[in-house]
Amino acid sequence: QKEVEQNSGPLSVPEGAIASLNCTYSDRVSQSFFWYRQYSGKSPELIMSIYSNGDKEDGRFTAQLNKASQYVSLLIRDSQPSDSATYLCAASDTGNQFYFGTGTSLTVIP
Amino acid sequence: SAVISQKPSRDICQRGTSLTIQCQVDSQVTMMFWYRQQPGQSLTLIATANQGSEATYESGFVIDKFPISRPNLTFSTLTVSNMSPEDSSIYLCSVDSLAGGTDTQYFGPGTRLTVL
Numbered sequence: 001q002k003e004v005e006q007n008s009g010p011l012s013v014p015e016g017a018i019a020s021l022n023c024t025y026s027d028r029v030s031q032s033f034f035w036y037r038q039y040s041g042k043s044p045e046l047i048m049s050i051y052s053n054g055d056k057e058d059g060r061f062t063a064q065l066n067k068a069s070q071y072v073s074l075l076i077r078d079s080q081p082s083d084s085a086t087y088l089c090a091a092s093d094t095g096n097q098f099y100f101g102t103g104t105s106l107t108v109i110p
Numbered sequence: 111s112a113v114i115s116q117k118p119s120r121d122i123c124q125r126g127t128s129l130t131i132q133c134q135v136d137s138q139v140t141m142m143f144w145y146r147q148q149p150g151q152s153l154t155l156i157a158t159a160n161q162g163s164e165a166t167y168e169s170g171f172v173i174d175k176f177p178i179s180r181p182n183l184t185f186s187t188l189t190v191s192n193m194s195p196e197d198s199s200i201y202l203c204s205v206d207s208l209a210g211g212t213d214t215q216y217f218g219p220g221t222r223l224t225v226l
Contacts (some may be wrong), residue, residue: 032212043202043217046111060121088152096141096213102152103187110143 003029004091010089015107019076021104023089024032026070029099033065036088038103038109045086079108112137112205114218117208122224123193130189131221133203138183142204143215144176148199193225217219 006023008042013019025033027069050056050063050072054057072091076083089101113136123129133142142159155180157165180186190197203218220226 008120030127032214034214036217039117043200043220046216047215049214053125063131092213098155100153 002026002101003085003099004089004101006089006104007076008102008104010105012106012107013079015079015081017079017108019079019106021074021076021087021089021106022071023101024094025089025091026097029091029093029105030067031067031092031094031096034061034090034092034098035061035063035072035074036090036100037083038086038088040085042049047087076106081108081110084108111214111216112207113206114203115204115223116203116218118221120222120224122226123211124226125194127191127193128189128191129223130187131201131203133186133188133218135184135205139205139207140183142147142180142186142187143204143206144178145202145204145217146199147202148222152209153202156188159188178184190223193223195225197223198225 003026034049037047038044043084048063050065054062060077061109064073083106086105088103090098115134117132143154147153153217155168157167158172159178159180160178166204177189201221204215
């Protein structure tokens with residue numbers, strides 16, 4: 001099992017809808033979890049980090065962590081066309097090494 | 111978060127030549143990393159650039175092919191040696207920063223390399 005796994009998508013949602021992105025992780029990575037957004041031709045940009053069970057909200061973004069089920073998700077409310085990008089899930093281990101998922105491509109349709 | 115710059119932003123190179131990519135950070139950081147991202151793929155860690163000692167390479171990457179320097183806490187270089195078309199990729203520098211009590215990685219803008 002890979003350390004971090006994501007559904008590659010593509011995921012399409014209409015403008016204004018909630019986009020839900022999911023990620024599962026292995027026992028090896030259990031410290032902190034991150035969501036990055038990557039526009040085509042650009043470098044990854046950190047959106048959110050989470051390391052405690054539960055929800056963490058920042059504007060239209062909510063990260064959810066469930067350590068018992070080993071998944072982390074990102075919800076984007078009121079999706080906008082500018083949210084169209086690839087979203088990378090990442091996790092760190094006790095040595096602070098990062099492991100990245102393969103990314104989920106999101107398209108928000110106007 | 112730290113401001114990270116990379117040079118060059120892109121280059122087109124001939125097979126068999128070498129290219130050195132520079133990464134500059136606006137503040138001192140302990141950890142710097144080099145990643146490769148091939149078209150349509152996720153990030154692959156090449157190595158951790160250690161200040162004052164040799165870089166730590168991941169499986170599948172060797173110093174002869176990807177020599178790395180880290181002369182101080184704000185600067186690192188990655189050289190892609192004896193290039194082949196398979197080396198065409200985006201090369202990304204990242205730094206580890208303690209943000210809100212959590213070690214977090216931030217990325218530079220990347221260097222898009224095309225090898226003919």
